[in-house]
Amino acid sequence: MRISQRSIDEVRETADIVEVTSEFTALKRQGARFAGLCPYPDHQEKTPSFSVDPEKGLYHCFGCKMGGDAIKLVMDLKSFDFAEAVSYLAERSGVDLQFEGGGDPDAARQRALRRRQIHKALAAATVYYHKYLLTSQTAEAQNARQYLRDRQMQRSTIEEFRLGYAPPRGTSGFLAAAGRLDLDRGTLDAAGLLSARGGERFAGRITFPISDRRGRIVGFGARTLGDAQPKYLNSPETDVFNKRDLLYGFPQVAEAMRKERAALVVEGYTDVLMLYQAGIENAVATLGTATTSGHLRTLSGYADRIYVLFDPDAAGEKAIDRAAATAAELKLDLRVLRLPEDPADWLLQHPPEEFAELLAGAVPVLEYGIRRIVARTRGADATERSRAVPEIRNMIQEIKDPVLYREALRLATEALGVSPDVLRRKQTADERAEPRRDSGASDPHTEAGGAVLTLVLIRPDLTAPLLKEGLQSRALPTPLALRSEDFHDETQARIFALLREHAGGDLDAVLADERARPLMDRIGALASQGEKLYPSETSVREAWLRLAILSREQSKRETQDYDRKDHLQSEIQSLKQALRSVASGA
Known part of the structure; x- marks a missing residue:
């Protein structure tokens, strides 16, 4: 199932680009x-260069060159995919999304309604449990508050993360309140709020609300204050809760992660809270699982460096090995830090500055993994050490990036004292090649292409006839029709092909085309360039001819066919004559 194009268009039209942008900057x-x-976190500036055009519904930064519409902004700054960004904007704009393809539309609407009811139930439970913790005078609530005080949990932290307490069994709890909110037992069960016996699942426990990346409550973690087992209890798997994809504390710390381009992954909810209190506001916790590739992919949209703090048991070590391969694939700087105790307990005895010093000594995951294997064989004979070779070789061969591969190879050969040939795999030409860099330098041909595209974007009334019928001139034997091949820049060629299909249409029609999504930065930049232009029919025709001339001159330089060179030279002369005629007003 996918969101219908009509709904996407409605979201684009309804979302106020100024209001959406104001969520991220003043x-x-x-x-x-x-x-x-x-x-944008990678662009730190003191003088404003970020421009928003409410009439076109576009933004553009003249410094970092990022641009697009409200959907693109949310995708970039919240690391959402396209569907998530559209859904996020639909919720805040009051648009009821419609779906198409891949199934029964009525069934899709029912699923969407069911999920909304689940979110409503979880949000209501969060409010109820939080208020009960803060205001109830029952002995159980006072005991819960005392437990948090003993853990040195500040009220501001409790409120920021909306901690709560679910009343014990035998008392009037959330079930009674849910009835007054028209939440039936079926919805409460689907939300994971009921136990197998039909009572409240989290009764008698401190609750830790768990949110998805969009900030919606999707479940709870809950800690008992007595001897009940298990000590920690999570929500069960539901339509909205999958613990392998979720991270505790994510919405509260996402902005800090984005600003610092770094994240900490810990194992406990209280670790996140105590780190946050200590001013370390970029920590998240897994939900009783190892750090998965899904977690790292989520974090990669916010951070370039990730620190993993974990228990050094066998399960934790295996999880680190798996995470290392994913980190290499995502080009993440993944580092490992081992503490003698949980961060929450450690911070009770040490100042935050000391923790920052420990982070500075965290070990890159590749080095950690290799040295861990080597440590097992330290002091062993040559036969025992040789058994470590296949294990390390397999670890290294999981690394696809050539730069990281060479670094891992260097570390392993130093640690094992063997020749690189023992561990090396045969690399392809692509793997050996260094990534190509785009110099970003402009040239007259590229600038001419940009001028044409800007004119098409801002003055479709002047450019549509040329796109549809070509440019006519007495100096030309046939009307001049620009082609995608006339553009020196591949991205410009793709944008031109898109604009040609929408010749005469407004900008909204172009942006609604799904093929425009990966081109948003460039489209936004081109549209912003229109502020510097005062287009007329003459300037449009001149831009058309200038690009055609530069395109043919480029082709002439590249071809080895002399007949082709002669033909191109003849075209160039005709185009230059047409350009002179236009400039003179003839």
């Missing part, structure tokens, strides 16, 4: 536009 009106500091 904007100030400047004429018909708004300006502010760029919200």
Whole structure:
């Protein structure tokens, strides 16, 4: 099932680009536009270069060159995929999404309604448990508050993360309140709020609400204050809760992670809370599982360096090995830190500054894994050490990136004292090649292509006839029709092909085309360039001819066919004559 194009268009039209952008940066009106500091974390600036055009529904940063519409902004700054961004904007704009393809639309609507009811039930439970913890005068609530005080948990932290307490069995709890909110038992059960016997699942426990990346409550972790087992109890798997994909504390710390481009992964809810209190506001916790590839993929949208703090048991070691391969694939700097006790307990005895010093000494995961294997064989004979070779070789061969591969090979050969040939695999030409870098340098041909695209975007009324019928001139034997091949830049060629299909249409029609999504940065930049232009029919025709001339001159330089060179030279002369005629007003 996919979101219907009609719903996507409605979201684009309804979402206020200024309101959405203001979630990430403060904007100030400047004429018909708004300006502010760029919200992209990689672009730290003191002078505003970020521009928002409410009329076109576009933004563009003149510093880092990022741009697009409200959907693109949410995708970039919240690390959502396209469907998540559209759904997020639909919720805040009050758009009821419709779906198409892959099944029964009525069934899809029913599933969406069911999920909304589940989210409503979980949100209501969060409010109820939180209020009960903070205000109830029962002995159980006072005991829960005392437990948190003993753990040195501040009230501000409790409120920020909405900790709560579910009343014990035998008392009037959330089930009674749910009835007044028109939440039936079927919905409560689907939300994972009921036990197998039909009572409240988390009765008598401190509750830790767990949110998805969009900030919606999807479940709970809960700790008993007595001898009940298990000590920690999570929500069961539901339509909205999958513990292998979720991270505790994510919405509260996402912005800090994005700013610092670093994240900490710990094992306990209280670890996250105590680190947050200590000013270390970029920590999240797994939900009783090892750090999965899904967790790392989520974090990779916010952080370049990830620290993993874990118990050094066998399960933890295996999880680190698996995480190392995923980190290499995502080009993440994954580092391992081992503490003698949980961070929450450690911070009770040490200042936050000392923790920062420990982080500075965290070991890159490749080095950690290799040295861990080597440590097992330290002091052993040559036969025993040789048994470590296949294990390390397999670890290294999981690494696809050539730079990381060479670094792992260097570490392993130093640690084992063997020749690199013993551990090396045969690399392909692609793996040996260094990644190509885009110099970003412009040239007259590329600039001419950008000018044409900007004119098409801002003045479809002037450019549509040329796109449909070609440019006519007495100096040309046939009307000049620009082609995608006339553009020196591949991205420009793709944008031109898209604009040609929508010739005469407004910008909304172009942006609604799903093929425009990966081109949003460039489209936003080109549209912003329109502020510097004062297009007329003459300037449009001149831009058309200038690009055609530069394109043919480039082809002439590249071809080895002399007949082809002569033909191109003849075309160039005709185009230059047409350009002179246009410039003179003939």
